[in-house]
Amino acid sequence: MQLEDLKPDVTGILTNEDVSITERLNQICHFLKDNVDHYDWVGFYFKNGDKDELKLRTYAGLETDHVIIPFGKGICGQVAVSNENFVVPDVKAQDNYIACSINVKSEIVVPLFKNGENIGQIDIDSDTIDPFKKEDERFLEFVNQEVSKIL
Template identity: 35%
Template sequence: MAENLTIQTGTKESQYKSLLPQIKALIEGEDDLIANLANISAALKAQFNFFWVGFYVVKNEELILGPFQGPIACTRIKKGKGVCGSAWAESKVLIVPDVEKFPGHIACSLDAKSEIVLPFYRNGTIVGVLDIDSDTLNSFDSVDKEYLTQLLAYLN
């Protein structure tokens, strides 16, 4: 198990290419989902200094706050509500360049400006979402989607 991260500078893509193998080594052999989500959150926060990065886990037909890095957050989100609930309901990645323009956006923090939410799966079933917020507009794109999707495949 890796216990340290090497923080990479450069393009977003080069940062992901350096970080993903490190995260894979960090969680490899650990079967506790919460422990892995905690380390993934910490690694993403350390590398990219996102405003907020964390997980919501499906429990009893709603998303419950899981491990995260950043300011306090909403604890429960209903299916189809906000960006996280919509990504869960639609079973797809949502990239929101300006959260103020997303219908039904749940403002856990007024400082969040853009967001990406990706569902993650175990045995073909969505078990939660990765939620990343930025305090600047238009922070997320297809590069984030590609590499974060690869990262979440490690949890399956």
Template identity: 60%
Template sequence: MIFESLKPQILQIVSSKENTVDERLLDICKLLEKNISYYNWVGFYFRNGNKEELILGPYVGAPTDHTVIPFGKGICGQVAVSNKNFVVPDVSAQDNYIACSITVKAEIVIPVFVDGKNMGQIDIDSNTPNPFTEADERFLEFVCENVATIL
């Protein structure tokens, strides 16, 4: 399975101390987008200090106007409040969805916890309808657990 083959590369990127945190996060985005065919936009959002909003971090994919997302707004904003994974098989069926592109069909957002606190999340958009499985969730949880070690 592709996820198992990517895990050592994730660990290598995270442990690469010669790169800044943002460079390592961008390298993770590039790795995922390049190797998983249905990951069409991969990025990180992080809590903006004590404000109840997320700010866009490193990402790969089409440019987005959504650089600041209030808590509760869209899928990312909902994850900031719920502290739970959110898998959206069909974005058109979501009332509280922020459209980044008309090509996006599905989205998965997994929180990043540092010392038990939700500090951000990885956000992945797919142009493929309903592509995400439990294997994606488990793999992305692994990614987020390792990202947490460098935040």
């Protein structure tokens, strides 16, 4: 299945006002993990109040100890500072990587903006080396644009 084909489902999940925003985000995590072969862990981190840290709001995949991530630490923390997508083809080659699972081989993090401010991000881990392409970046940017509409 092409990522483009998933867009209507993403929009449908996010516009369902019969469930809470957190539940919709949770459904998106599970939908992406279940429908994209190389998405083995999918989570949303958001800025934790006035603190310079991210807090995990919801995810699909193996449990993680990384519920709070300081700005600048790991890939997620770097994206919180840089405001730019970060694709890591091989986590072993990355100095500032926080290991969530020994199975993770690559990661993509795309910032989530609301009114021009970086308020969070979608974080995806893969157990495959170098699976993320420009198509993933564009698709995840779309997901985050749709998420920002409900926040």
